[in-house]
Amino acid sequence: MSLAANVLLGLLTTGPQHGYELKRAYDARLPRARPLAFGQVYGTLGRLQRDGLVAEAGRDREGGPDRTLFDITDAGRAVLGDWLDTVEPPAPHVSSALLAKVVVALIADGDERARGYLTAQRAAHTARLRELTALKTAPGASLGDVIAADLAIVHLDADLRWLRTTLDRVAELHREVR
Amino acid sequence: MSLAANVLLGLLTTGPQHGYELKRAYDARLPRARPLAFGQVYGTLGRLQRDGLVAEAGRDREGGPDRTLFDITDAGRAVLGDWLDTVEPPAPHVSSALLAKVVVALIADGDERARGYLTAQRAAHTARLRELTALKTAPGASLGDVIAADLAIVHLDADLRWLRTTLDRVAELHREVR
DNA sequence: CGCCGCTATTCTCTCAGGGAATAGTGGCCG
DNA sequence: CGGCCACTATTCCCTGAGAGAATAGCGGCG
Numbered sequence: 099m100s101l102a103a104n105v106l107l108g109l110l111t112t113g114p115q116h117g118y119e120l121k122r123a124y125d126a127r128l129p130r131a132r133p134l135a136f137g138q139v140y141g142t143l144g145r146l147q148r149d150g151l152v153a154e155a156g157r158d159r160e161g162g163p164d165r166t167l168f169d170i171t172d173a174g175r176a177v178l179g180d181w182l183d184t185v186e187p188p189a190p191h192v193s194s195a196l197l198a199k200v201v202v203a204l205i206a207d208g209d210e211r212a213r214g215y216l217t218a219q220r221a222a223h224t225a226r227l228r229e230l231t232a233l234k235t236a237p238g239a240s241l242g243d244v245i246a247a248d249l250a251i252v253h254l255d256a257d258l259r260w261l262r263t264t265l266d267r268v269a270e271l272h273r274e275v276r
Numbered sequence: 277m278s279l280a281a282n283v284l285l286g287l288l289t290t291g292p293q294h295g296y297e298l299k300r301a302y303d304a305r306l307p308r309a310r311p312l313a314f315g316q317v318y319g320t321l322g323r324l325q326r327d328g329l330v331a332e333a334g335r336d337r338e339g340g341p342d343r344t345l346f347d348i349t350d351a352g353r354a355v356l357g358d359w360l361d362t363v364e365p366p367a368p369h370v371s372s373a374l375l376a377k378v379v380v381a382l383i384a385d386g387d388e389r390a391r392g393y394l395t396a397q398r399a400a401h402t403a404r405l406r407e408l409t410a411l412k413t414a415p416g417a418s419l420g421d422v423i424a425a426d427l428a429i430v431h432l433d434a435d436l437r438w439l440r441t442t443l444d445r446v447a448e449l450h451r452e453v454r
Numbered sequence: 455c456g457c458c459g460c461t462a463t464t465c466t467c468t469c470a471g472g473g474a475a476t477a478g479t480g481g482c483c484g
Numbered sequence: 485c486g487g488c489c490a491c492t493a494t495t496c497c498c499t500g501a502g503a504g505a506a507t508a509g510c511g512g513c514g
Contacts, residue, residue, distance in 0.1 A: 100501075101373055108380030118462050127379055127453075130370045135503060140463065145500080164509090165462060182381050182389060185397045186373045188404035188435070189428045192308045195279055195364045197427055201305055201420070202286030203360050211360060219363045226366035241452050242379070245442055249375050250367045252434035257366070260430050264423055274419050275305075278470075296493050313472060318494065323469080342478090343493060 099177065102134055103142050107151060107170055107178040114155040114169040117143055130246040143168055151177055196257060200264060201275070209272040213265065220261045227254045277355065280312055281320050285329060285356040288348040292333040295321055296343065308424040321346055329355055374435060378442060379453070387450040391443065398439045405432045 109115070109123045117139045124134050146152040151174035155167040170178070196219065203212040233239065234247040264271075287293070287301045295317045302312050324330040329352035333345040348356070374397065381390040411417065412425040442449075 101376055102501085105376055105380055108384045111384040116462075127383065128376060131376060132369050136463075137465080137504075138502065141500080141502095178380075178384060182377060182385065182393060185393075185400040186377070188397075188401045189432055191310050192424055192428050192431075194427055197424060198279055198283055198306060198309060199360060199364070200423075202283055202356075205305065206286045206289040206356060207360065215360060215363075219366075222363040223366045241445060241449050245378075245438075245445065245449065246370055246375060248441060249372055249438050250370050252438050253370075253431060254367055256430035256434035260423075260427050263426060267419060267423065271419050271423065280470085294493075311471095313470095314494075315473075315496080316471065319469080319471095 099181065100142070102138065103146060104178060104181045106139070106142055106146065107174050107181075110152060110168065110170040110174070111178070114167040116165040116167050118165065120168075127242075128246075129243070130250070146174065150174075194257075196260070200268075200271075204268075204272050204275045209268050212268050212272070216261055216265045216268065220258060220265070223254050223258050223261065227251060227258070230254070277359065278320070280316065281324060282356060282359045284317070284320055284324065285348055285352050285359075288330060288346065288352070289356070292345040292347040294343040294345050298346075305420075306424075307421070308428070324352065328352075372435075374438070378446075378449075382446075382450050382453045387446050390446050390450070394439055394443045394446065398436060398443070401432050401436050401439065405429060405436070408432070 105124060105128065106120055109120055109127070112123075115123070117136070120143075121134060121136055121139045124131075124139075143152060147154070147168070151171060152168045153171050155169035157164055157166050199215055199219075200212050203215050230247050230251050234244050234251070239247075283302060283306065284298055287298055287305070290301075293301070295314070298321075299312060299314055299317045302309075302317075321330060325332070325346070329349060330346045331349050333347035335342055335344050377393055377397075378390050381393050408425050408429050412422050412429070417425075
């Protein structure tokens with residue numbers, strides 16, 4: 099069960115909906131989340147139906163093309179409940195491109211390259227951090243926007259701290275890699 | 277170009293290698309990174325070869341099955357250079373399951389559920405943070421291990437800060453979502 | 455009347471992720 | 485000395501994610 103599938107199940111708890119509506123709801127509820135393409139909504143709904151977690155709840159046609167309503171089933175509610183009850187594995191493996199890039203830069207090109215990358219990345223992160231802070235304090239920002247921005251901000255800040263300490267260790271790291 | 281593909285290109289700058297060797301090098305250089313299955317190494321190498329970024333550099337057989345050596349090409353070196361020159365987009369969208377779970381918990385079940393989740397997740401993160409700190413200061417930890425652990429640690433810490441502030445805002449957020 | 459834009463869905467293609475299957479070689483143990 | 489296990493090395497298969505293009509009906513507008 100992917101993240102998207104669980105979110106769709108969650109959105110369906112507010113009542114039967116069709117694919118297009120779900121995609122709109124996803125965008126509205128999780129505006130800063132990874133974009134979800136229409137194609138994926140229907141694909142995911144198909145898998146959920148196949149697995150008995152959602153069921154067709156009629157079709158209608160109101161001034162437009164056919165649309166198929168889907169409703170969450172009891173099995174779907176159970177799966178959703180399990181997902182909500184389960185804590186996310188806290189960073190079992192660092193899936194960050196930052197670390198990979200530093201290591202590869204050291205292997206392929208030496209410490210100058212790694213230092214250059216770290217410095218450039220730090221500048222980009224700092225700029226983005228400023229943008230997000232502005233966005234968060236901008237008038238008209240909903241609380242949902244604020245907590246989403248906050249999450250991005252704390253992670254950018256985390257990266258920045260790591261970038262700084264790693265920059266200080268590049269020489270030493272280079273010796274170890276060689 | 278996926279992350280894995282770029283890392284493989286980077287590893288090949290140390291000289292021609294075959295798939296199995298590359299997988300070992302990957303595990304050695306990026307021990308805390310997302311695990312890379314053997315199957316994927318060969319698949320990725322195939323695509324790299326198709327795109328002219330690596331080339332076959334002979335086959336040999338030394339006490340074992342056939343093995344195909346691959347070498348990076350000039351085009352491959354160019355692509356790798358571009359990748360290293362490019363800063364990673366700093367958190368363009370929050371791809372965190374934490375945020376999604378909180379929002380879905382609120383929609384599907386109300387603020388009690390969201391609070392329960394946040395509390396449980398905070399406990400799990402705190403425990404993991406302690407583990408990683410121990411691991412980092414353990415004797416025999418290489419500098420590579422330390423910077424990998426550091427990256428995980430700063431992000432766990434970031435999550436914890438977010439979990440705390442979000443916990444304080446659950447009631448307000450619930451009103452907004454309803 | 456023809457075209458644009460919106461709703462709604464389907465289709466297609468490639469890649470990622472994972473696991474199992476195959477195959478050769480060397481060493482160990484009974 | 486025959487069988488079995490471990491290791492090296494690769495291939496194959498299947499599901500699902502991701503991204504986009506294609507289709508199709510309907511309403512409005514110039």
